[in-house]
Every structure is written in structure tokens, then in C-alpha cells.
Amino acid sequence: MVESQLESLAQSARERIGAAATAEELEAVRVEVLGRKGALAEISKGLGRLSPEDRARIGKLLNLAKNELEALLERRKQEFEEAALRAKLEAEWVDLTLPAPGPRPGVLHPLTQIQEELEDLFTSMGVVVLDGPEVETEYNNFDALNIPPDHPARDMQDTFWLTDGNCLRTHTSCVQVRGMAKLGPPLRMIAPGRVFRNEEVDPSHEHTFYQLEGMMVDRNVSIAHMLYFMKTLLRHIFGREVTVRLRPGYFPFVEPGFELDVQCLICDGQGCPVCKHSGWVELLPCGLVHPNVLRMGGIDPEEWSGFAFGLGLTRLVMMRYGIDDIRYLQSGDLRFLRQF
Amino acid sequence: MRFSYNWLKEMALGLATEPRDLMNLITLKTAECEGLHKVGQHFSQVVAAKVLQVEPLGSGRNRKTLIDAGPLGQHTVVCGAPNCRPGVITVWVPPGTRLEDQVIGVASIDGVSSAGMLASGRELGINRDHEGILEIEAEPGALIPGCQPDFVIEVDNKSLTHRPDLWGHHGMAREVAAILGLVLRDPVHLTQLPQGASPFRVSVEDSALCPRYSALVVENVQVRPSPLWLQYRLQAIGLNPINNVVDVTNYVMAELGQPMHAFDAEQLAGDTIFVRPARDGEPFDALNDESYRLTPAALVIADKQGAIALAGVIGGKHSAISQTTTKLVLESANFQAANIRRTSVRLKLRTDASQRFEKSQDPANTVRALARAVELLEIVSPGCRVCGGVADAAAERPLPPPIELPVDWLIRKLGREIAPEQARQILEALQFGVDQPSPRVLTVRVPSWRATKDISIKDDLVEEIGRMIGYDTITPTAPVVPTTPPYQDPRRSFLRRLRHLVAAQGFDEVYNYSFVSEELARRFELDPEKHVRVANPISVEQGLMRQSLIPGIWRNVVENSKHWDQFRLFEIGFAIHPRAGSLPEEIPHLTAAIYSRTGDTELLFEMKRLAECVLEGCELRPCPAHGYEHPARTAEVLWREQVVGRLFEFHPRWVETGRAVALDLNLATVESLGKREKRYQPVRRFPSSAFDLSVVVPRRTLVGDLEKVIRQLAGADLDRVTFLRQYEGPPLEEGLKSVSFRITVAAPDHTLSNDEVSAIRERMIRGMRAQGYELRV
Numbered sequence A: 001m002v003e004s005q006l007e008s009l010a011q012s013a014r015e016r017i018g019a020a021a022t023a024e025e026l027e028a029v030r031v032e033v034l035g036r037k038g039a040l041a042e043i044s045k046g047l048g049r050l051s052p053e054d055r056a057r058i059g060k061l062l063n064l065a066k067n068e069l070e071a072l073l074e075r076r077k078q079e080f081e082e083a084a085l086r087a088k089l090e091a092e093w094v095d096l097t098l099p100a101p102g103p104r105p106g107v108l109h110p111l112t113q114i115q116e117e118l119e120d121l122f123t124s125m126g127v128v129v130l131d132g133p134e135v136e137t138e139y140n141n142f143d144a145l146n147i148p149p150d151h152p153a154r155d156m157q158d159t160f161w162l163t164d165g166n167c168l169r170t171h172t173s174c175v176q177v178r179g180m181a182k183l184g185p186p187l188r189m190i191a192p193g194r195v196f197r198n199e200e201v202d203p204s205h206e207h208t209f210y211q212l213e214g215m216m217v218d219r220n221v222s223i224a225h226m227l228y229f230m231k232t233l234l235r236h237i238f239g240r241e242v243t244v245r246l247r248p249g250y251f252p253f254v255e256p257g258f259e260l261d262v263q264c265l266i267c268d269g270q271g272c273p274v275c276k277h278s279g280w281v282e283l284l285p286c287g288l289v290h291p292n293v294l295r296m297g298g299i300d301p302e303e304w305s306g307f308a309f310g311l312g313l314t315r316l317v318m319m320r321y322g323i324d325d326i327r328y329l330q331s332g333d334l335r336f337l338r339q340f
Numbered sequence B: 001m002r003f004s005y006n007w008l009k010e011m012a013l014g015l016a017t018e019p020r021d022l023m024n025l026i027t028l029k030t031a032e033c034e035g036l037h038k039v040g041q042h043f044s045q046v047v048a049a050k051v052l053q054v055e056p057l058g059s060g061r062n063r064k065t066l067i068d069a070g071p072l073g074q075h076t077v078v079c080g081a082p083n084c085r086p087g088v089i090t091v092w093v094p095p096g097t098r099l100e101d102q103v104i105g106v107a108s109i110d111g112v113s114s115a116g117m118l119a120s121g122r123e124l125g126i127n128r129d130h131e132g133i134l135e136i137e138a139e140p141g142a143l144i145p146g147c148q149p150d151f152v153i154e155v156d157n158k159s160l161t162h163r164p165d166l167w168g169h170h171g172m173a174r175e176v177a178a179i180l181g182l183v184l185r186d187p188v189h190l191t192q193l194p195q196g197a198s199p200f201r202v203s204v205e206d207s208a209l210c211p212r213y214s215a216l217v218v219e220n221v222q223v224r225p226s227p228l229w230l231q232y233r234l235q236a237i238g239l240n241p242i243n244n245v246v247d248v249t250n251y252v253m254a255e256l257g258q259p260m261h262a263f264d265a266e267q268l269a270g271d272t273i274f275v276r277p278a279r280d281g282e283p284f285d286a287l288n289d290e291s292y293r294l295t296p297a298a299l300v301i302a303d304k305q306g307a308i309a310l311a312g313v314i315g316g317k318h319s320a321i322s323q324t325t326t327k328l329v330l331e332s333a334n335f336q337a338a339n340i341r342r343t344s345v346r347l348k349l350r351t352d353a354s355q356r357f358e359k360s361q362d363p364a365n366t367v368r369a370l371a372r373a374v375e376l377l378e379i380v381s382p383g384c385r386v387c388g389g390v391a392d393a394a395a396e397r398p399l400p401p402p403i404e405l406p407v408d409w410l411i412r413k414l415g416r417e418i419a420p421e422q423a424r425q426i427l428e429a430l431q432f433g434v435d436q437p438s439p440r441v442l443t444v445r446v447p448s449w450r451a452t453k454d455i456s457i458k459d460d461l462v463e464e465i466g467r468m469i470g471y472d473t474i475t476p477t478a479p480v481v482p483t484t485p486p487y488q489d490p491r492r493s494f495l496r497r498l499r500h501l502v503a504a505q506g507f508d509e510v511y512n513y514s515f516v517s518e519e520l521a522r523r524f525e526l527d528p529e530k531h532v533r534v535a536n537p538i539s540v541e542q543g544l545m546r547q548s549l550i551p552g553i554w555r556n557v558v559e560n561s562k563h564w565d566q567f568r569l570f571e572i573g574f575a576i577h578p579r580a581g582s583l584p585e586e587i588p589h590l591t592a593a594i595y596s597r598t599g600d601t602e603l604l605f606e607m608k609r610l611a612e613c614v615l616e617g618c619e620l621r622p623c624p625a626h627g628y629e630h631p632a633r634t635a636e637v638l639w640r641e642q643v644v645g646r647l648f649e650f651h652p653r654w655v656e657t658g659r660a661v662a663l664d665l666n667l668a669t670v671e672s673l674g675k676r677e678k679r680y681q682p683v684r685r686f687p688s689s690a691f692d693l694s695v696v697v698p699r700r701t702l703v704g705d706l707e708k709v710i711r712q713l714a715g716a717d718l719d720r721v722t723f724l725r726q727y728e729g730p731p732l733e734e735g736l737k738s739v740s741f742r743i744t745v746a747a748p749d750h751t752l753s754n755d756e757v758s759a760i761r762e763r764m765i766r767g768m769r770a771q772g773y774e775l776r777v
């Protein structure tokens, strides 16, 4: 009698749990069946009236039914919670193709980039990086570099003169003078920086551009050493082995002086418009430091010798990126600068 | 400088190297060649022809002409030249000839089939005459006498700066002969120069300015056009044929590098040529039709009446060679390079002569040039006679001492082996004199044409031997150097870190010019008179050296706002300030800007954030604004109790399309404040407590100031003060705001009790009230 009552109760509870559509309906079933005043509690209250054997048997059945229904309820509850969470998360849908707000890292000027790259290379080779002022004395810019007044070589560089008699440096070579005074022999230095020439501006000419001067002074420095150094530098810059040639070039602060040409990287020396069909591109003026320059730098040329070179950073940037108008570099135009 | 291949061939005997190959050799061993030009290729096709008949044709200038080209037959040619007349012998360009990049064909002109054309001197590249067809003397059908196809090699003048000898073909032929192992012919025959006294005297006032002045008088000269070969040569290398006398002086200059001048002897007053400084204000009418007022800085050639030439630069008009000249004074002189250069720069007058003299010409060359000129004059004006000998005022010139060249030293410089014998051969090919006092030492005598400036020390000889032996024979070798870490300039490192930091915050780097115009400086309230000034600017835009990076950055903002709705940019560069008695001070600045078409106050705070990224713990202190700054949005940047820059919004009149905020930091000041030593503080071990305080203050009370007051009052147990919010509006009275802070306190040795925290709070409230602040508790 009690068993059948229990069984039908359990059966009905199972059905109701299975059919509950919401967490509330489920809770109602739990209260009705498993609550303190629920149906199972009622039955358990009536156990006292039963014989000990029946009591034990029914009590066991009752526990079984209770455990079973609780487990069912718990599973259903979890299902409802899962569904609720799923629904909530689904509602939190975000379009990740939307653009992300906030600034991106800015772009360093291409000249800064190439300059830093070269500074790192040279530093790794034990070379000191030095700076010189943009405004220089006539002495440092010319005389100390073996270009006395009225020397025709002064024509090679149209100079901006200042009303105080100084000038805007026409090359970074003046830092040679400062470097020799600061470091003394032996020395290895480079000096990147801004230089000025009094020239009308057009796509291939600028009055303001960037150079990198290099100098090494030691005992018995030779043309062979200079060539090695230059080739190492160029291999790094172009990321591959380059063929170079030296030919005479005249710069009063070196003797002998050279122009170093690189075999055209566009046509591999076959001839193309970039190299004016010569197969070679003029890149690096260089030479052995003139004994007068060493002397003026307080270094005894009988004891020491050296080489020096000048690298056109602006030119290098233009070559690397194929920039055909030099004026972009100082235009401040972000449409240009953001490409690097 | 342009070099004629045929001309070089006359002196470098047996020259057979292809012009293009020769050009490459010259580039590799001597001087940079810039180009190779074909010249007069048509001279293998054009021939002399006699005009037989001329018939009018139509209403224009064209006429139907029948010509006789000897073995090439008779042809009909249409010609419009006024001097085309029967009997004249001219130049016929047969069909199929390429002339000035154009192939001449058979054309129908005014209904007449014209076979080729009759050509002017200009069309043929012989001279610049285009008035009519060229009239010549030759057998019909013959090639044009003395005119052959040629090549012109163009050499970069800059690479000849140190080589006075290469400003003439003979010098280049010497190089070519040395490179190719050819025999060099000297075009000069000094023995032909007559000896004896000159009818003219030469008086040189200062032999330092004029080391040598040689003159020769030639009479019975007939001035007329030069023979075609001479005109063609000059024309080919870019010199304008004028008349036989002037052409000879130019020819000699182009051949020997020695500039010459011819005076009309009848136009000179007296029989003495003076070489002296110009008198102050001395007038001088030059051949170029310009009149100059000279100063004593210029050297003149004068007769007893006044200047007849500006020494080494240009001749005078009055004594110039004219059609009626019959007697010449030929000048072949040597002048001090620096003086000529100064005069030519000052008068802005660069001539073929001054260009050569400023390279320090060889004084030994003056008499050689006279000998060559006389020889040529006898060809171009047969019957002319030299009067007397050379008037030659020459200063004593000691021979330069020989250079001792130790071969082992040479080897160390080159970085390759070379036998003494080979070094000697190279030098001798270049006409150096070489002795060998010991097996491994050479004693080298420098020839006069290399001794003026070019070569004086043994290092100069390294170049001579290196270039001839070929730099491509030197194997690159790693130098042996110590491996010590290089010195690092702290400023460089600082600026570099800064660049990366600012870029990482979203700012793009720009480079602006170091120049600023007076007008722009003034607009930014900077006094143009206190700027470093360019004496020779390209334009007024570049008259001053910038004293601030702000004008440049402002321009970048305005320009870029045309293309972008919002951007951030910065520059690190130098502001240049005059400094009495020394070079200007170059102060590094960081100047940054943020622009937004729609933004507002957040731009200021984004910029403030950048300032704080750069200068940890910096503060802003509102300050009076400049005209270009927003009057209520401008502040000084303080760092470690010093003003290091400004942060401001541009005045809306300056940036009309949106808003722009700028930051300008003086990095020299920042750098001088340096790095602080960092010291370890023990980590707090006991929990902290927090409470909030709200202060009601007038609207424009600075939150920064309030925070300072709170910090002071909090005392030793303060951990931190955090700004929470500020509020204006009901129930607060108009003009007031409430500012809330969270104060966190903690003790180093125990957990603060509630009572202790309350005590701190009460103490602070009392303290604030005592200072007149109203608190909402």
C-alpha cells in the first residue's frame, strides 16, 4: 500500500521534473516532493505506524526514492543553469571585426631607422659614435680639413655662411677634427648627422641632408684595411655581398682619395637607368687621412695613419626604399612617413 | 672639361683603344668621366659641293639649287640661305646622313624633290654661324678638310680640382700614354721661339701675385675666320670660334692648359705692360660688355693709361682683337691661384681662364704656350712675323725638393706588395724623375706641372702608384684592432631612448628644416634680431636658424590636417641660440603635437600622459599664454622643481579645422636633471586602510594644489592619495565643485586600528578646515 503510494509519487515526480520548463517549476516540484512539508516527508511521518520490518523496508525505499529524485532535480537544475548562461553569453555577442580604438606605435623617420641600424653595426665593431654641431667654425669645416681659404675645393660645397662668420657644416667630416681631439689615437669613430649645402631644392637636390662620417686611426692602416671595412659595412647595409671598386677621387682631407662605387644592385652591373648604364653606383667617398689633417688633429702622421669615409644617409634611404623625390624626407607629410 | 678623342690621339701616339673603354680607364685611373658624346659623325658622309644654278621657288626664301658634288654627281637641293649663289663652294649633306640626331632624306619642298641639304656651320657642328650655308675651299665631292668624326669625353670638373695639368689635352694625353704604355708627343717646339729683346717691357709689381708674365709681339697679322679644322676642334669641346687670333689662344689653352690673351698692340698706350693691383675705384670695361669698378684686391694688366685686362679672368674691351688688328701682344702669364679665385668669386665672373688659374697653373708653361701659339699663328695667318723675343718677367722659383719614398712604407700604405722597379716604372711613365739611392728607397722629382700644389709629400705618390697599379689589385684585409667596448655618449643614448618611447606612444617622427623665416619667427613672438642669421640664404624662408621647433611642428599640423582627421607627431631636433664669443648653443628639444578634428580636453590629457611617460612625476602649472597658445589651456611643465617645457593647446585661430595640443621640452635641461639613484624601500608588511574625503572648492581651484595640501596633512602614515572624481551642479552652489580623493594610510610596524584611522581622518578634516576648505563629510 505505502509502496505503491511511494512508487506512484516517485513516478509522478519524475515526470514533473522531466517536464519542468523553467527553474521555478523545478523548484516547485522540489518543494512539493522533497520539501520539509513535501509528499516524501509526509510518507516518512507515517513510518512510525508501521511494523519494524515494514518500517525498515519502506524507509529504505523512501531513501532510494529521495536520492533518485534529488539527483534528477540537480541534473535538471544544472541543465537550466547551463542554458541560462548560454543565453546570457550569447547575448554578449561582439563584432570583433570592428576597429580597435587607441593609438598605434608611431613610426620613426626612415633616416632615424637607417642611422640607428648603422650605429648599432659600428658599435658592435667597437666604433665610437660622436656628434658635432650643425653650426661649425670655418676652421673646423674647412681649414682643419686641409681646405684653406681660396682653395678651389671650397667650390665643391656651396656653403651657407652665417653673419657671425661661422657656417653650417657642409659635411660631417668636421667631426673628424673633434673626434681626434676628444679621443686621440688610436681611434675608431663615426659621426652621423645633418649637413647643409646652399643649393636650390628639387627632386634630387636638398639644402639639408644626412651623412655619416667614419674614421679609423691606428698604426699602419692601409688601403686594404679600408676596403675590408667598407665591404663589411656595405654587406650589412644591403644584406648581401656587394662588388665594389675604388677609383681616384679628390677630397683635400684624404690622400690618396677615392670614390668607392658599388656594382649596381638593380641590374647586377649589366647597365640600367639607375646606374646610368655604367653598371656602377657611386656611393662612398673615402681615403687615407691626409697627414696635414692628422697633424691638425694633434696626431703624428709618422706614427699613425688612418682612413676616413663619408656615407650619404639620405642617399642610402632613397636607394633602399626607391624614393624618387628627396623633398619628402623633410616634408613632415605623414602620408609619406607612415610608410616606413 | 671636354676632351676630344682625336686631339688626344695626336699626342698619345698609337692610341687605338675604343673611346668608351678609354673613358672607363680614365675614370678608374685618373678622373671621373661623366659622359661620352659622338661628335661630327656626319663628316664621313658630307662633301664639298659647288652651287651651279639657283632658281627662285615660290614666294618664300627657298630656292631651287643645282649643285655639283664632283664624283657624287649633280643634285637638286632646296636651300633658303641668303648666301646660296652660283659658284660658291659649300657643304652638301647627302640623303641618309645623320645630322644632329636626325636623318636627312629626300624631301619634297615646294613641289621640288630636294636631295639632302646644304648646311650651315652650326648644323655641321663647326661653329655657331646659322646665317647662311658654310662657304669653304675644297674640290667638289671631297670630304671636308680637317674635319673627322670624333668623340668627346666629358670629365667632371670637380675631379680635376687638384690637377692643373689636366685642364689641357696634353696633360690628359700624358695620363692616357701612361695608362696604355704609349709614347707621348709634345706639341710644343720651344726652339722655334725667337731670341732677342722684346719691343715691349713687362713690369710686375708683386711677383707673389704674378710669378711669371711672358709676352710676345706679333705683327703683320690678318684677322679672319680660322680654318675649319680649328673651328671644329674648338666647337667640339664647347669653345666658341671667334677669329683666327682668339681661336689660337683658346686652342693653346685647351691643348696646354695655359690661358692666353691677345691684345691689339696698336690700342695699347706706351710700350710697357704693368701687372699691378687695381686702383681703388678703377673702371674696367671687359670683353663681356660689362663694366666693373675695381678695388686693390684685384690684379690688373695695365698700360700706362689704365687697366687693359683683369688678370687671369678676362680681357678688356678697348684692346680687344678686331677685324682691323694687325699687330698683337700675346700674353701668356701665371697668376697666384688664391688671388684669381677671390677676384672671380667677388665679381661672380667665372671664365675658362680663371677656372684654370685657380687650380695653380705651372709657371713653366707660359713660354711653352707662346711657342705653340706662334706656330699656330703662322698657319692661320700666313705671313705674320714675330717682333723680337719674349718679354719674360719670371720670379725665381726654387725647385721643390725631391720626395723620398721608402718602398716598404709604400707597401704598408697600399696594403699590397710592390717591387721597387714597378713603382719606379709607374712614376717614370707619368714623367716623374726617379733615383734609387738604395734598393728599397726611391727619390722622386716632381715634374713642374704637378709641383704647384698637387704633389709635395710621399702620401701623394701613394695615389700615383696605387691608381696606376690598379686599386682592384688590393685584397681587402681585416685590420687588427683591440676589442674594447666603445665609449657611449650619454646624450645620444638618452635621445635615442626618448625617440623610441615617444614613438611607442603613437607619435610619428618628422624631420623639419633648421631654418625659419623672419616672418614666422615673429609670429611665434621670437625676436628675429636675436637669431643666428644666414648671410647667404637661398630665400627669405631660410634666413634664420630656428630657435624653436614649435613653428615647424605647427606647420606639420596645419599641412597634415588637410589629409587626416587625427594624428600625433613629434620631432627631436636642435634649437639654435646665439652665444657671444663662441659657436651658437644647440639645445635639443622634443616637440610633439596631437591633432584631432573633433577632440577636446582629452587631447590635453593624452599629451600630459606623454609628458609623464617621458618625465616620471612631472607636474603642469598653468601659466600665461603666448598669442599662439590657448589662453586657458597652457601650462609649464615642471620636473624636479624646474621648468623643462610647455604643454599647450594651439589657439583656435592657429588651427582652424580642429584642435591641436603641443608639448615642447628642453632636453638639455631634462638631461641636466639627470638620473636619480634608486634606493630600495622595504615592502609594506601590514595591510592599509582607506577613507574618502570630498572638498568643496571654487571651480578653478587646482586639483593638483588640493592634492598637495592633502599630502601634507596626511603625515607619515600616508601610503597614497588617489583622485576619485570632481562634481559640479546641484546641490552645490553655482561656481563651486566638489573634489573627492581616496586616502590610503598604513603604518610600517602594525596594522592601523579603526581608531587610529579615524584619528588621522579627523586630523586631516580639522587641518583642511583650518586652511579654509569646506569639506563634505
Ligand SMILES: [Zn+2]
Pocket: A264, A265, A266, A267, A268, A269, A270, A271, A272, A273, A274, A275, A276, A277, A279, A280
Ligand atoms: Zn644598373
